[in-house]
Amino acid sequence: MKLNSILLTTAAIAWASPAFAAGDLFIYTYGEYTPPDLVAKFEKAFDVKVHVDTFDSMETMLAKLRAGAGGYDIVVAGDPNIQLMISENMLEKIDVNAMPNYVNVDERWRDVYWDSGRQYSAPWAWGSTSFMVDSAVVKGDINTLGVLFNPPAEVKGRINMMRDVNEVINIALRYLNLPRCNENPEDMKKVLELLETQKQWVKSYNSEFKEPLVSGEAVASMAWNGYAMRARDEKPSLVYVYPKEGFTGWMDNLAVPKGAPDIENAKTFINFMMNPENAAMVSTYARYSNGIKGSEKFVDPKLATAPELAPPAGTPAPEFIPNCSPASTKLYDRVWTKLLN
């Protein structure tokens, strides 16, 4: 009987759904991406309680929203993911371009491939994926992907690659001068051969690249620019490289998933985030650029001069890689499985 009453109580707790107050905003994003002072500022200005829930990867977020999990007002998603979510009818059309603060969005980020004319999404932060080298150890020309794929003696056995199928295969395709989102099996065979050859010199496949670089386990590693800056803070000899073959760019955006409980609050937040002063808070906290004009004067001055965020003149523009077709995704997956076998 005891058992029954325990079960009943549990059931009662389990199904009592939480009551939502009128002023709530549920944000679904990466951890350490949302400045606490920004949240406090928004809460104070609009009398809305902000709840931040975090995911580990875009894939988790997508799988979840695909299956129909709802309840989030704002989701932070990368450029190919926004493209995918729009095409799969997973986002609310909120006409970001009609919002008052839209004038602040840099022209460069308006007619983007993932949301041309910005009907669904607004910029949150953007950055690049390239690689980092310990200049105290690695001599010679470092401005080439050859450091990773045809490494000099001092780099052999001390390479760290990200453990991310898309990032790794895209950088390999770039080295081979082959198109990204490749659907040609012959090309992908070459990628596999290149990566398999490289594997003997790879110390680890780890997306957390700061620790291996700072400890000296790796002297060359794939890197994201903002986090690379943190690595340089800890080890000044680390250099973020803009290779002559080019590098990947990405942008994380704010969007509203279909069926969001409070679209109005979500819109208020998105408009709020296109204010330069607020966008600057994100850059200062997360160390990535934002896409808002006029935010420079509010950003931590350290960032303005950081080579990771302000590439030298003459650097090629970052390449934004759209969502790949199912055929190419399948090839990527096969190359990855064979590489890590």
Add this chain to the structure above:
Amino acid sequence: MTAQAELRSPFRVSKRLAFTGLLLPAVGVITIFMIAPVAIVFVYSFLEPARYGGVVWNFSVEGYLQILFERDFVDGSLQFSADYLVILWRSVFQAAICTVLCLMISVPTAYFIATRSERTKPIWIFLITVPYWVNLLIRTIALLFILRDDGPLNKAIMMTGLTTSPLPLSYNNFAIGLGLVYSFLPFMVLPLYSAFERFDFRLLEAAYDLYASRRVAFFKIVLPVMRPGLIAGSLLVFIPSIGSYLAPDILGGGKTLMIGNLIGTQFQGAHNWPFGAALSMILLTVTLIVLIWMARRSARKNTGY
């Protein structure tokens, strides 16, 4: 239920009602919230993948075919491929090693704890589980920092002057093994202790009086009492460690895929739910067969006295 069963039952829950009342809540909860959802995934394994995750409702066995065969990179013809079998084998082998290592440490540890005083026994059990309040990922990363070339362990060893260059403690099979043991140790120690705690040490005394050697005493008297715990602990370590991948990813340098990674990516980045579902169903079937075989064997042994 036979009269004999009733006699042998320790709790005299002889009435069918009491029996059902005890068993049903657990079985019911699992049936509704685990077996029913997994049945959905079983159905998924016979469907076609949707473009970006999810399924299209067309019957297909491609998911299962893919496990053994691959379409040629160029001409698309089906050919046998051992890639996924290798990954499956690696994961099962890893789990077996992990189980053996855990056993080797846990049997002495559980025995040692059982010989402590009544008051200190729970403290020891607690001491073994306290580190597990810390997240597995964080613990595994901390273990890597200790093992790596410029980590405190290597520094300490080099200070003693035993070696001048750091020992290769990280990014190899040694590190993976250590990490696996670190992930699962209490899941072996606690069931073993739980079974062995009731051991009557006078039995050992009697054995020695009859001139049994320590070895014989251990294998003939101690181990049989531990047996139920051994089975329980082995299940709790072996099965979850098949699917685990944090230790190889972090401590092994992430150079190989485990079945857990493989299934995970099919549901996430690779957008191939039917293939992920098919892989899971195969894995599930294999584990179920092993488990039922073990259950039957242990049941036969129990009736044997």
Add this chain to the structure above:
Amino acid sequence: MANARMKDIRAFSGFGSIAVAGVLFLYLPILFLCVYSFNDGRSVSQWSGFSFRWYITVFGNSGIKAAAMNSLTIATIAASVSTVLALGAAMATVNRRFKGETLAYATLTFPLMVPEIVTAVASLVFFVSLGVRLGFSTILIAHIVFCIPFAYLPIRARLEGMDATLNAAAADLYASPIRAFWRITLPLLAPGLMSGWLLAFIISLDDFIITALVAGPGSTTLPLHIYGMLRLGITPEVNAISTMMLVGSIVLLAIAGVLGRSSKNS
């Protein structure tokens, strides 16, 4: 004299050292982790000076605190409920023959056998199709279910082969079943219950994949919070909260120990 001999008989050479070495091995990384919770820098492995900065962050950042509270609450409830369910199941199934015995055993251990990501996706699809709102409740249900085998197997291991003792004891006392349960069964089962509860507790506290998919808005647990930090970098904030939880658990143990001793004395 008798005591000394008893000790001698119990000892197998090397067992004690293996046990102590094993426990030390468990604590070495933990020690490292606690030390770095006082790191002044952002790194969890490069020392740059002593500071309480990350503890201050933990107290200021409601995110990680709330996540830890969620995790502890869920783990406590899930472990307790699953232990009660597992106890019932173990009492019904152990040391008796019945039709469908294997089926019951397979069902009770089933949650152990399903790969975690499958449980995660399956539960998510299941809850969504039923129209259940994702959140604390769905996490709790999922945790109770996958905790059952972790509680059931140690309890079962304890019960197996115990019938003789119990029967004799109960018969001697002519006790009613309920009295026998409270007076005899439960105390004898205590090590099994403790083992089962603790294993269920730590498995619930640690779960990431299943929780990530069945969690809803506003129900982030500690593992979700920690894995979420991977992209932007894990900071010693995690070490700080982990250290606080460790200290908390040890304090709880000490209190339980003191209470236990005083209740025995009285």
